[in-house]
Amino acid sequence: MGGVLRAEALWVETFTGLRMRQFERLLKVVRERGGDGPGRGRPWCLPLADRVLLVAVYYRTNLTMRQLAPLFGCSPATVCRVIQRLGPLLAIEPATRSADATDRLWIVDGTLIPVRDRNVGASSRNYRFSANVQVIIDADTKLVIATAPPVPGNTADAKAWRDSGLAGICQGVTVLGDGAYINTGLVVPHRKRPGRPLLPSEESDNTEHRRVRARVEHAFARMKHYKILRDCRQRGNGLHHAVQAVATLHNHALAT
Template sequence: MGGVLRADPLWVETFTGLRMNQFKRLVRVVRERGGQGPGKGRGRGRPWCLALPEQVLLVAVYYRTNLTMRQLAPLFGICPATVCRIIQRLGPLLALEPAPRPAEAAERLWIVDGTLIPVRDRTVGASSKNYHFSANVQVIIDADTRLVMATGRPAPGNKVDAQVWRDSGLPAQCQNVTVLADGAYFNTGLVVPHRRRAGKALLRAQEEDNAEHRRVRARIEHAFARMKNYKILRDCRQKGSGLHHAVQAVAHMHNLALTA
């Protein structure tokens, strides 16, 4: 029995949240990164049973719906083992492209925050404040464009944002850029709200600064909400680097949805 889903506009837009032109850009990126695989003119090996667009669609549908391998298999007319192999092979190729350094870096405003993602892999996550076994993932967005600029590798969810930020390697990517953060990033060199001291109220100007800070910083919460439309970020069953690849792929698709 053949599969139901094919890379045509109806299924692409319904199951991935991307328009067809955005999906084609995603397929092109995967092809340029070597996703075409074995076949005529591409080295030895048996060709995949699905064409590359269907393979990319499968991975995007998996991240969007978080269906199991057994549920995805009949939709594409393949076995669960093949679904697993396609996801493991193409997942890293959907990763977010490194953000180019803006020409006017000193004039840009980025926002950073961490989000907790429930995971099943006990080597990646930890019991955290959302009452789940979760991983902390740091995400940077551009305040003007709302595009994801970079994401950090997942850390156990019981670590505070400031510690995860310092260990993520992301500070090196933010040199000469103003980065906004919440109060959890105190003493990290980022722009954080004014702190209320014990027994001492904030000045009116400081209260106004904090209100503006909250208004701008809310944009990253909106970005998290859009990214978590991909249900893989609500309950990730992937092991090892699977969560990192999923976050990177979702960030890539989130950016495509905003720009294409």
């Protein structure tokens, strides 16, 4: 049975948000990470480009395996194996500190992602069973720098940040956070004290802080175009792999 979707410009741009040359760079990364497999055993029924597109379609639409199978002309079991194999290979590149790291400005925030896995999520303030995922972006480029493994959605952002291990890659970099990150070493807004209103200079600082920090919310909005981040059915490490892959697609889409 032949499939409908192929790694052609129309479908690539629709489901990945990437132009073909950006998609080809992504394919190169996946191939270098071993996406074509060890070269032993039964060959894949789909070429690598179609398999990467399949994973992107899954993350973009959140269709079930049975719904995706006829679109690519393969079985639901093959769809499942492709996602399990290539999902981790689409992970965002680990951040490295450059010589001008001290001149960079990063922003961190947590976002709640609804999940089905009771071992990953918890009843959260969005009135759904969700997981809290900490994300760092670059304030200038709006690229995602790193994401942390998910924690239950009722975890406070400050605790999720301390437990995430992301602080290690932020050494020497100025990182903004909202008021939930007080006493974490991040740059947070000035707080009002009882009987002590904010000074005009502090109000001005807070206004600028909000203006810059809004960029991380814009990044979340773009990432959540991928519906997997609106209702994740994956279990175990599936949500972490999905967030990392969506971050990679987001970064490639912003790259020239």
